[in-house]
Amino acid sequence: MEATGEREECRYSLTGDDDEDTPWGFAHDCTGLFTPLKDDHRxxxxxGCAPEGGLLAAVDRVGGRDACAGNAYLTLLDAAGATMGSYFVGGVTVTAVKPSALGKGLFDVTVRLWCQNAFPGSAGVWELIRTRQLNRNGLWRSVGPAGRLAWLSVAMLSRGYRHRTDNGDRAPGHVFRLDGRQVIDVDSFYCALGEAVDGPGGYFGWNLDALDDCLGGGWGASPPFTLExxxxxxxxxxxxxxxxxxQGTATLFEVLLEIFADHGVEVVLK
Structure with missing residues (x-):
């Protein structure tokens, strides 16, 4: 099979994990990535795919043992073709292929793969980023309990793209303000904290270990700073x-205060 489709307006790319400079193909659209099956398979x-490299070789062998292209990165692209974020996908295996209605020389390629952290609900958050609508605080509060983990994962994966022109952390001594009324569970705490430190769609941890890492600097704020x-x-x-x-057990609220204190963050409770 020879792929002749154009890459313009492609929103996804697939690249083998052993050579990120050699693409496996570009696609206009992608469905099923955020719909996990058993054991995180999808x-x-x-x-509207233009297969290349390992994917093209697997397409030519669909139905046989060699239809498995291997491990790859599935990347989401903005309107200019820049990388917004990527997911590691394992065991990419072509199960079906047909000509696409999206353009001459393009194909609709169905693959079975494994991906651990592409959570349901993530697609809408990526679309907000791609269309530049993630531009004001509080948007995460509309996604509901099931969508907050997806929000946090996209916030983490997209941070490099969203802050590609930033100059790094805020200067030490900055005062960040966190609204406790937004905290209704642990995921909403991390959504609210990320926004307080890093702006709309911001990320500053999504569990205790990740928060500890962020407090080491490089994620928008480096202690000492004040959290009001x-x-x-x-x-x-x-x-x-x-x-x-x-020394025993404590509530999550108390643990958070201790982590902040250990890193030299002054927390002012109001």
């Missing part, structure tokens, strides 16, 4: 799950 349709936690009593009543500490 059946993904690359629509407004309506903190509201958050205190909701972050009550017990966590282990070296």
């Amino acid at each position: 059946l993904v349709d690359l629509r 936690w407004q309506h903190s009593e509201v958050a205190r009543t909701r972050l009550v799950r017990q966590r282990s500490l070296h």
Whole structure:
């Protein structure tokens, strides 16, 4: 098979993990990536695809053992073709191929693959970034409980793209303001904290280990700084799950305060 389709306006690319400079193909659309099957496998349709490299070789062998192209990175592209973020996908295996209605020389390629962190609900967040509509605070509050983990994952994966022209962390001593009324569970805490530190769609951790890493610098803020936690009593009543500490157990709220203190962050509870 020879792929002759153009790459203009392609929103996805696939690249083998052993050589990121050699693309496996570009696609106008992609469905199924954020719909996990059993054990994080997914059946993904690359629509309007121009197969190259390893993917093209696998397409030519569909139905046989060699239809597995191997491991790759599935990358989301903006309107100019720049990388917004990528997912590692394992065992990319072509299961079907047909000519595409999206253009001459293009194909709709169905692949089975494994991906661990492409959470349901992520597609809408990526579209906000691609269309430059992730431009004001509070948008994450509309996604609901099931969508907050997806929001956080996209915030982490897209941070390099969204801050590609930034100059790094805020200067030490900066005051960040966190609204405790937005904290209704642990994921909403991280969504609100990311936004407080890093702006709309911001990321500053999505679990305790990730928060500890972010406090080491390079994610928008480097201690010492001040976190003014407004309506903190509201958050205190909701972050009550017990966590282990070296001296016993404590609520998540208390653990967070200790982590901030250990890194030289002054938390002002209001």
